[in-house]
Amino acid sequence: MSVREPVRPGGRSARVQASVHAAVRDLLAEVGRAELTIPVIAERAGVTPSTIYRRWGDLQELLGDVAVERLRPDAEPADTGTLRGDLDAWLEQYAEEMSSEPGQAMIRDVLACNLDPTKSCRCRDYLRDQLAVIAARAATRSEVAPDVDVLIDRIVAPVLYRILFDIEPPTPVYCRRLVAAALEAR
Amino acid sequence: MSVREPVRPGGRSARVQASVHAAVRDLLAEVGRAELTIPVIAERAGVTPSTIYRRWGDLQELLGDVAVERLRPDAEPADTGTLRGDLDAWLEQYAEEMSSEPGQAMIRDVLACNLDPTKSCRCRDYLRDQLAVIAARAATRSEVAPDVDVLIDRIVAPVLYRILFDIEPPTPVYCRRLVAAALEAR
Structure with a gap:
């Protein structure tokens, strides 16, 4: 350590x-x-x-640390006027960033830090924070968003699985289908 | 290469x-x-x-190759008599194996093979084959299983996300909740 x-x-x-x-x-x-x-x-x-x-x-820990910093969002999610619109826009951007070569390299650097699971958890916390902003904004419009952890299970996890274990990256159509299913399932 | x-x-x-x-x-x-x-x-x-x-x-490619071989299932999923029972049993075993220290090391070895995405896709194919066996068995009982890719999105991806990005491993209760939601969503 x-x-x-x-x-x-x-x-x-x-x-x-x-x-x-x-x-x-x-x-x-x-x-x-x-x-x-x-x-x-x-x-x-x-x-x-x-x-x-x-x-x-060691070098791997340093690379993981830099990757986590780069994965920290530098802006709030876009406000499109609706919960579905916000989630669509956010997920498409996330999928595009993480599918890119630098994005994939950052994910691998974070995951390679075996000794320090707090690094990968910080990535999860960044996503939770972003989704919480979208959910809070929905509440001000009297829309009810699914729980943040449910959103991670239903829209973030499948996108990341596809990026890590599939040859074809997730498409915008696929992302919108995940969002629609997450909102319909309640 | x-x-x-x-x-x-x-x-x-x-x-x-x-x-x-x-x-x-x-x-x-x-x-x-x-x-x-x-x-x-x-x-x-x-x-x-x-x-x-x-x-x-290089060593990383060799470790990835060995990890993929070890991730190849050596038996068909257990036949519990119902689709839900089969999915529950399969997902709990998968979550337990992948949450273990050797399981996590294998996932990381596979993902570290940047040059050869076919390795991680082989892992996905193993899962698809196992889920296809469960789906085919359900069909013989006149049960209708969700599409295999939908099952990967709804039950496999969230479990793997939790293993890679969370400190707490997925629990059996969590796994059963994912299976229930995947079967109810249709």
Whole structure:
């Protein structure tokens, strides 16, 4: 297990994390994953390799940490005026992002962090938060949304299963069918 | 990409595959994944390392191949007398196997084979075959089963999502609720 220093915003620890994460993102885009090593990342980030080993333990944990950060949504789900419209728009965007090559690489990096299940749970929490925003918005329109965990079972899980275990990525038509079935099933 | 020789049952190629797979399974149990290298596997299997590199390319592809083989079901789903009973029994067993530490390691090994999506699709095909047996058996009892792909969406995908992205594994009660909902939704 890696030993983690608490991260205080603006402190040295937060600056190290930001520069190391940025170095990984840049190097992934420039040279690709196969060339990534901790010494290469350390040099780009302007820290010592031992700083990285101390905080992240190994390359796989660091890649997982960067992937979780990149999976954090940077905006609220679009407001289309209806619950079904919001879910359709959100799920199509999610399926498209996760089906892409960088999206699939991020999922695999998160799942490869065997030692730290909190990473994959953080991904689940991001999705729950987004779906909770959609559900709360539905309530203000007097629409009743299914429970967030039911939505994860009925619309998120099948999309992700298809991305991970199928050759064909989920289509927008497939996504809309999942949303319709989730809303009809109640 | 690895270059694969066609595998003819009983031929040299099949014997090599069997001895290398057996060596990996034994070494995983004896020394664990962190100690596994291609030279160590080759020595145990009685082949040269270059034989392994030629056929599998790298360690990750070999581990993925072994994992897919281990995920191949070795028996038909239990016949409990009803469609719901068959699905309940099958899903509970699947959830239990995949939630275990070796089960999770196998899923991750399969997913880590980025270069070869046919591996993860073979896993899906195994599940489809098992569910098709249950559906065909239901038909002989004049029960109508949901489409196999609908069953994958409604019962398999949520269980796997929970195993991969949640700290708590899926419980038997949760599995039965998924089966009930899948059968009621039609």
